[in-house]
Amino acid sequence: MSSSFSAKMELAKDMKEEDKLYRYNGVLYPVIMSPVENLKAMERLEARADDVMLVAYPKCGFNWMVAVLRKILAAAIGEKAESQTPPLMEFFGPEMQQVIHNAPSPRFLGTHMHPDNIPASFTTKKTKMLVIFRNPKDTVVSFYHFSNKNPFLPTAESWDRFLSEFMSGKVPWGSYFDHVLGWERRMDDPNVIIVTFEELKQDLSEGVRRVSEFFGFSLSDPQIQAISEESTFNAMKESSNDSHGQMGNVLFRKGTNIHLTLCLSTLNTDSCLRSHVPPKTTLVLFRERKLITFGNLL
Numbered sequence: 001m002s003s004s005f006s007a008k009m010e011l012a013k014d015m016k017e018e019d020k021l022y023r024y025n026g027v028l029y030p031v032i033m034s035p036v037e038n039l040k041a042m043e044r045l046e047a048r049a050d051d052v053m054l055v056a057y058p059k060c061g062f063n064w065m066v067a068v069l070r071k072i073l074a075a076a077i078g079e080k081a082e083s084q085t086p087p088l089m090e091f092f093g094p095e096m097q098q099v100i101h102n103a104p105s106p107r108f109l110g111t112h113m114h115p116d117n118i119p120a121s122f123t124t125k126k127t128k129m130l131v132i133f134r135n136p137k138d139t140v141v142s143f144y145h146f147s148n149k150n151p152f153l154p155t156a157e158s159w160d161r162f163l164s165e166f167m168s169g170k171v172p173w174g175s176y177f178d179h180v181l182g183w184e185r186r187m188d189d190p191n192v193i194i195v196t197f198e199e200l201k202q203d204l205s206e207g208v209r210r211v212s213e214f215f216g217f218s219l220s221d222p223q224i225q226a227i228s229e230e231s232t233f234n235a236m237k238e239s240s241n242d243s244h245g246q247m248g249n250v251l252f253r254k255g256t257n258i259h260l261t262l263c264l265s266t267l268n269t270d271s272c273l274r275s276h277v278p279p280k281t282t283l284v285l286f287r288e289r290k291l292i293t294f295g296n297l298l
């Protein structure tokens, strides 16, 4: 990890819990990692048609897809970027945003932002965006543990308190459910692909194939196989000290998901709750480009 990261860690140690988050345009963000100057600089970032853009609500599998996409880029165009810095635009200060502005194509960029807060040029330039979602139960559990171990986020007072904050969107990057509904509106956009954590767990090779084809990279079966094998939870956890430094242990916790097969097989897709914010105990999944919601699993 860089010395600037260590300096940020030191800063976090001395910060009061209640000062660790702030609001920007109504949404909470971590003060140290995503200060207001980063978010303002990000708003000015000009997208390109050939950017490779990754979007994920926190704890839905962002780092997993970062690893997969870096490997796809390496296999397809020889682009080796084994950086420890996640390509999360809101973590980049104004100088780094300038570096991105001048970087050669294809640039690999990522964000946890709500679709409405992603700079408009990503839509006007028709940038291809990979969006990864995970069921809300595992997302909130992962978020809870992450908040308790990550010095940049406030420690949760209790599970009950954290769950109620998650349900009402009083967590960094806002409401999971708002993000789901925001992407639902863009599901028919040919420049957006939505994959789920659950389908990747079930068949990672198929996920790698779909993602590489979506970005226009044609990989051989052995290349897809090799990328999948190097991107399992165990493989990534083992190398997490090299890939993510001291955050490795915090990020790669369990990597599992609840079992949804039974629920999906009994599900009537016509019963989708399309038009209102999902109720308290709703589980949300995308399947075959449809938003599917159902309840009482939390």
Ligand SMILES: Nc1ncnc2c1ncn2[C@@H]1O[C@H](COP(=O)(O)OS(=O)(=O)O)[C@@H](OP(=O)(O)O)[C@H]1O
Binding pocket: 056, 057, 058, 059, 060, 061, 062, 063, 064, 138, 141, 142, 143, 145, 146, 231, 232, 233, 234, 236, 251, 252, 253, 254, 255, 256
């Ligand atoms: N390869 C692989 N396979 C399966 N699961 C994986 C993998 N890589 C990361 N993970 C799990 O993803 C969770 C972290 O999500 P994010 O990377 O989105 O977190 S962050 O918001 O960017 O901090 C976190 O989930 P939990 O283990 O449930 O906490 C990670 O363990």
